[in-house]
Amino acid sequence: MRTDNELRHDWTKEELMEIYNRPLLQLVYDAASVHRAWQRPDEVQISTLLSVKTGGCPEDCSYCGQAARYHTDIKVQALLPTETVLAHAQKAKDSGSSRFCMAAAWREVRDNRDFDRIIDMVKGVNDLGLEVCCTLGMLTADQAQRLQEAGLYAYNHNLDTSEEFYDEIISTRKFDNRIETIKNVRKAGITVCSGGIIGLGERIEDRISMLRTLSNMEKHPESVPINALARVAGTPLENLPKLDVWDMVRTIATARIVMPASMVRLSAGRIEMTETEQAWCFMAGANSIFTGERETLLVTPNPGVSEDMQMLTNLGLKPMKVEREVMSCSNS
Structure with a gap:
């Protein structure tokens, strides 16, 4: 390993831009070469994402x-009981x-x-020996410290898109x-999980700008999720066109080349991708997916565990084993 x-x-x-626009087969070859130099190419980390509090967001x-202001079919759900969350975590493991x-x-x-209950959930999942991650919105420095002391391994906070296009997507x-x-x-x-969404109506330049922000951070995010817009x-x-799979492949490949030590996560949008299309993403450097017993990724459809395990078998891939000690938790 490098x-x-x-x-x-x-x-x-x-x-x-030069990397992103290389001839497709050359780009994938270059990304696959980087992937093999920095990562174990036959391993894919299986991550489970659970919505512990759903809907009603003021953003x-x-x-x-x-978002509470949009009329969707998503049912608002209060914060789940801690024991329910830990049961899901055990099942995921x-x-x-x-x-x-x-x-x-x-x-x-x-x-x-509610935040006190999140702290208890973090401690409980950490005790199971899993890498525990949260995505809860904006955090203060003191709140981040509390999560770290509870045993939080990673925090997800996506950029979503470029700084230049951001105000077109979010105003709150x-x-x-x-x-x-x-x-x-x-x-x-705490390790950083940060990536973005493509297919929002952005230009290629916006994808490049987003990747540049991530790759020029003083320390690269340890995890970089690349999401295709799930049209809700x-x-x-809701009426934007389905993202072309080659846009996904190019974005993943570029992320892999410029952030070779990071986990590149093939995230939202997999439900609309064939096994062959997902294989291209793995070849381009993706080495993590989200799966789950509910066959959802937060509130949008996602392949289920058995389907994903069969796909990995078909492609000669295997789930990554993460060897780590349970983080010591503060009693405060």
């Missing part, structure tokens, strides 16, 4: 069916997942009893708010 001191943090837009993210992520449809974390917070949360997470010693009825983006 070392982090070989990583670059000074990519230009011109360099990234206006144009792609999201959980038994099914081959090595990371368990808990998502709450909040704009930001508030210091209240700023791009800089997302950067600030990522800085708070990093300062607390009732949201402003």
